[in-house]
Amino acid sequence: xxxxxxxxxCLIGVIALLILGPERLPxxxxxxxxxxxxxxxxxxxxKSDIDAEIRRDEIESLRQVGDDIKxxxxxxxSAGRDIDRDVAAADExxxxxxNAQHKSAASGESDSAASxxxxxxxxx
Numbered sequence: 640x641x642x643x644x645x646x647x648x649c650l651i652g653v654i655a656l657l658i659l660g661p662e663r664l665p666x667x668x669x670x671x672x673x674x675x676x677x678x679x680x681x682x683x684x685x686k687s688d689i690d691a692e693i694r695r696d697e698i699e700s701l702r703q704v705g706d707d708i709k710x711x712x713x714x715x716x717s718a719g720r721d722i723d724r725d726v727a728a729a730d731e732x733x734x735x736x737x738n739a740q741h742k743s744a745a746s747g748e749s750d751s752a753a754s755x756x757x758x759x760x761x762x763x
Contacts, residue, residue: 655667
């Protein structure tokens with residue numbers, strides 16, 4: 640966070656010793672350490688709260704994606720059932736047309752056989 644090296648800390652310690660004196664320096668150092676620890680814990684707590692909120696948002700977005708996937712799956716399954724129904728109807732229509740054509744062809748053969756004049760082989 641801060642880029643303070645060893646020599647900078649030594650200089651701050653010497654200045655604090657000169658200003659505060661040897662009697663008050665340990666108490667000030669303890670107090671400064673206490674407040675630094677509280678600030679560090681507060682920052683860690685804020686960071687964990689932010690991480691938890693981000694995770695909740697990610698989970699919610701994943702739930703939304705899951706719901707979207709389920710909706711698309713239902714749509715695809717419904718479309719598949721519609722296609723199967725249409726194919727079955729088309730098969731029935733084709734089978735009916737083929738049967739009708741066979742019936743008309745069969746009746747046409749019998750009609751043409753009955754309507755053909757029979758010619759005798761004898762002379763009249």
